Amino acid sequence: MFDGLKDKLSSFREDAAEEVEEKAEEADAEAAEVDAAADIDADATAEAAPDEAASTDPAEGEPADDESAGPGRLKRAAAFATGKVIIEEEDLEEPLQDLELALLSSDVEMSVADRILETVREKMLGETRAQVQTTDQLVTEALHDALLDVISVGQFDFEERIAEADKPVTVVFTGVNGVGKTTTIAKLSEWLDERGYSSVLANGDTYRAGANEQIREHAEALDRKLIAHEQGGDPAAVIYDGVEYAEANDIDVVLGDTAGRLHTSNDLMAQLEKIDRVVDPDMTLFVDEAVAGQDAVKRAQEFDDAAAIDGSVLTKADADSSGGAAISIAYVTGKPILFLGVGQGYDDLRRFDPEELVDELLAEE
Numbered sequence: 001m002f003d004g005l006k007d008k009l010s011s012f013r014e015d016a017a018e019e020v021e022e023k024a025e026e027a028d029a030e031a032a033e034v035d036a037a038a039d040i041d042a043d044a045t046a047e048a049a050p051d052e053a054a055s056t057d058p059a060e061g062e063p064a065d066d067e068s069a070g071p072g073r074l075k076r077a078a079a080f081a082t083g084k085v086i087i088e089e090e091d092l093e094e095p096l097q098d099l100e101l102a103l104l105s106s107d108v109e110m111s112v113a114d115r116i117l118e119t120v121r122e123k124m125l126g127e128t129r130a131q132v133q134t135t136d137q138l139v140t141e142a143l144h145d146a147l148l149d150v151i152s153v154g155q156f157d158f159e160e161r162i163a164e165a166d167k168p169v170t171v172v173f174t175g176v177n178g179v180g181k182t183t184t185i186a187k188l189s190e191w192l193d194e195r196g197y198s199s200v201l202a203n204g205d206t207y208r209a210g211a212n213e214q215i216r217e218h219a220e221a222l223d224r225k226l227i228a229h230e231q232g233g234d235p236a237a238v239i240y241d242g243v244e245y246a247e248a249n250d251i252d253v254v255l256g257d258t259a260g261r262l263h264t265s266n267d268l269m270a271q272l273e274k275i276d277r278v279v280d281p282d283m284t285l286f287v288d289e290a291v292a293g294q295d296a297v298k299r300a301q302e303f304d305d306a307a308a309i310d311g312s313v314l315t316k317a318d319a320d321s322s323g324g325a326a327i328s329i330a331y332v333t334g335k336p337i338l339f340l341g342v343g344q345g346y347d348d349l350r351r352f353d354p355e356e357l358v359d360e361l362l363a364e365e
């Protein structure tokens with residue numbers, strides 16, 4: 001999963017470690033020279049005129065006053081003497097440019113890439129590493145924290161929410177056509193069943209011909225109750241009926257489908273607002289494909305504007321996707337990814353765990 005991004009992050013880590021290491025070695029060598037010069041100088045001064053050591057002419061090379069050495073070099077020299085290496089802005093310049101390119105070419109949204117770079121810079125700059133610690137470790141830790149920072153925005157435990165909420169819990173799914181909403185509803189119904197929660201499906205997609213048949217197939221395969229109205233009916237009314245059915249039959253969760261719509265279709269987006277108003281769902285989940293990259297992120301924002309979302313589900317994460325949507329969507333919308341769809345089977349739904357994803361992205365081959 002997300003192999004392209006994984007490869008790019010891996011080569012960034014190698015290049016960054018190499019670059020920083022090289023620069024650090026150069027600086028170490030210089031620092032060692034400065035140190036040695038200081039020793040020789042101090043010895044020579046002490047021998048020549050022990051009483052005048054404090055007033056040595058700066059031009060003669062007393063390190064503390066040597067302007068060509070600069071404060072950075074002196075700090076490095078001091079750190080070097082105690083077995084540390086300091087990482088400077090210039091060491092990171094090239095690796096960070098490469099990281100930015102790697103992220104953008106993996107379809108990571110610009111503001112998210114900026115944030116990641118900023119965190120890596122913050123974590124590494126002025127960092128003193130013990131000479132025994134590898135630079136690769138440092139780079140990996142900085143990248144780990146930077147990725148986790150953007151991926152885990154707003155994360156909450158979906159199962160805990162369901163467990164704690166008054167029943168029935170109504171969950172409505174939104175998104176564009178064909179991204180896998182209906183399949184996700186069926187998968188989630190199964191996921192809930194495995195955890196001891198009953199669910200009813202309500203087909204709020206009264207727009208598309210054949211939508212009832214499609215969701216009915218899933219309901220029958222899973223042996224779940226389906227609430228559906230005629231094509232052209234009011235989607236809010238169908239989901240409302242689903243809630244009443246759940247209340248009357250002691251069902252825990254109502255899973256409400258909606259018609260796939262383009263975020264540019266004003267009528268359908270207005271209908272979504274109506275569902276939100278009338279049904280007042282406990283949760284609205286935005287569904288899109290992981291492979292849609294930045295388009296998915298843009299659509300999530302637009303759907304969120306019409307009917308506030310509580311989280312996202314990224315489907316088709318099993319297909320070779322760039323990873324950009326998975327990295328960006330939570331940071332941009334402020335709402336977490338809750339599930340990943342990883343196949344067409346009913347059990348191909350994975351609870352999204354930011355820490356797990358970051359570990360997977362940074363795992364050694």
Ligand SMILES: Nc1nc2c(ncn2[C@@H]2O[C@H](COP(=O)(O)OP(=O)(O)OP(=O)(O)O)[C@@H](O)[C@H]2O)c(=O)[nH]1
Nearest residue numbers: 177178179180181182183260315316341342343344
């Ligand atoms: N490989 C893969 N395929 C998926 C996944 N989720 C859904 N699909 C497939 O994507 C196709 C579209 O899924 P649907 O559930 O019909 O999509 P939808 O969003 O409900 O579509 P509309 O009802 O047209 O809006 C189906 O062939 C699904 O089997 C997934 O996680 N991985």
